[in-house]
Amino acid sequence: MAVGARSGHDEPEDRPEQDGPSGVTSDETNGDGDSPDGAGTAPRNARSFWKELPLLIGIALILALLIKTFLVQAFSIPSDSMQDTLQRGDRVLVDKLTPWFGSEPERGEVVVFHDPGGWLMDGESTPEPNIAQKFLSFIGLMPSAEEKDLIKRVIAIGGDTVECKRNGPVTVNGKALDEKSFIYPGNTPCNDEPFGPIKVPEGRIWVMGDHRQNSLDSRYHQELPGQGTVSTDEVVGRAIVVAWPINRWATLPVPSTFDQPGLNAAMGLAPGALGVAGALPLVLWRRRRLTGGRTAG
Template sequence: MPILVVLALVLALGIKMFFVQAFSIPSESMQNTLQVGDRVLVDKLTPWFGSKPQRGEVVVFHDPGGWLPGKTGEPNAVQKALSFVGLMPSADEKDLIKRVIAVGGDTVECSGSGPVKVNGDALEEAFVYPGNTPCGDKPFGPINVPKGKIWVMGDHRQDSSDSRYHQDLPGGGTIDEDQVIGRAFAVAWPVTRWASLSASR
C-alpha cells in the first residue's frame, strides 16, 4: 500500500509538472465564460512542442509584476502539499487567467463603445459579458504588440483588470509568451458546469 501511495503521488506530480494542472477561478473577470469557484484544466504540454498562444484562447499566466496585490493569507500545510502534487488548484502562486486578444506583430485598439479591432478588423466577441461594451470603461490604442508578447482581456470587460489597465508597467500591458503556463481547455468542476473551452475569435 505505501508503494502504491508513493507511485500515485509521483504520477500526480508528473502530470502537474508536464501535462495538466488545475486552477481555481478567483474573480468575476472571465464571466460568463467562467464563474467564481470554477476549476479549469490547463494544458501545459503543447508549449513544450513550440505551440504559441493564439488569439481567442483562454490562458493562465504568471503575474508579470504589479498586476496582483500582495498575498492576503498563507495556505495551510495540507493545501500546500495537495497543490504541489496537483490534486488541488495552485494554493499560493500568483497566476491570472484571461483571453488572448492579440499576439506579437498585431495592432490592437478599441475606441468609444467598440468593437475591438485587431489589424483593422473588428472582432466578433460573443463571449463578452452581457451588458458590457467591448472596450468596457477603458478605450485604448492603437497598440503595437511586440513579437513574443500577447495582449489579454477578461470577458467581463467592466470587471477585469487586464492589459488595458497596466499600460504604465514595463511591457505596456503586454505579457511575455514565456509567462504563459498553458491553455485552459476545460471546466472540470463543479460537475454541473463541465464544458470544453475552445478558442473564440
C-alpha cells in the same frame, strides 16, 4: 547433460511429478493448493500488500507530480473577471504539454499566466492556503493554491496591432471582433478603458477579461514594463475545460470571430507577398542567363 534429457535408465511411469517450483508433490497438498494442516498463504499475501502500500503511494504521488508538471494542472478561478465564461470558484484544467513543444498562445484562447509584476496588487488576489492545500497543490491533486496566477483571454499576439475606441469594437489588424458570444451581457468592449492602437511586440500577448467592466487586464497596466502585454514565457498553459462543479462542465473553444479571413493579413500574407515580389526579378534574371538571353519564338 541437456535439460529435459533422460538418464541411461528409464524411471517408473508412476513417479509423482513435482507441482511447480516449490517442490511440493501433488500428494502433499489439498485441492486448493494449501498445505494439509490448513496453513494457507493468505496471511503472507496480506503482509506483502501492507509492505507494498507505501511504494504504491509513492509511485502514485510521483505520477501525479509529473502530470501536474508536464501535462495538465487544475486551477481555481478566484474572481469574476472572466464571467460568464468562467464563474468564481470554477475549476479549470490547463494544458501544460503543448507549450513544451514550442506552441505559442493563439488569439481567442483562455490562458493562465504568472503575474508579470504588479497585476495582482490591483485587486485580483489569491487566498492564503494552509499546509494541506499547499501539499496537495504541489503534487497536482488540488488547484494551484500558492502561485500568483491570472486567467484571461488572448486578444492579440506578437506582431498584431490592437485597438478599441469608445463605443467601438475591439479591432485586431484592422478587423473588428464580434465578441457577443463571450463578453459579459451588458458590457461594452472597452468603454471603461479605451486604448490603442498598440503594436504587440513579438513574444508577447495582449489579454482581456470577458467581464470587461470588472477586469483589470492589459488595458490597465500599460504603465508597467511590457506596456500591458504579457510575455509568452509567463504563460502556464491554455485552459481547455471547466472540470468542476460537474453542472458547469464545458470545453473552452476559440470563438469563431478569431478565425475570420484576413485577421492574419498584417502578419502573414503581406510578408509572403513581399517575399515573392522580391524573388521574382532574381528568378527571371537567372533564367535569362541560363538561356543565354534567348526568348521563345
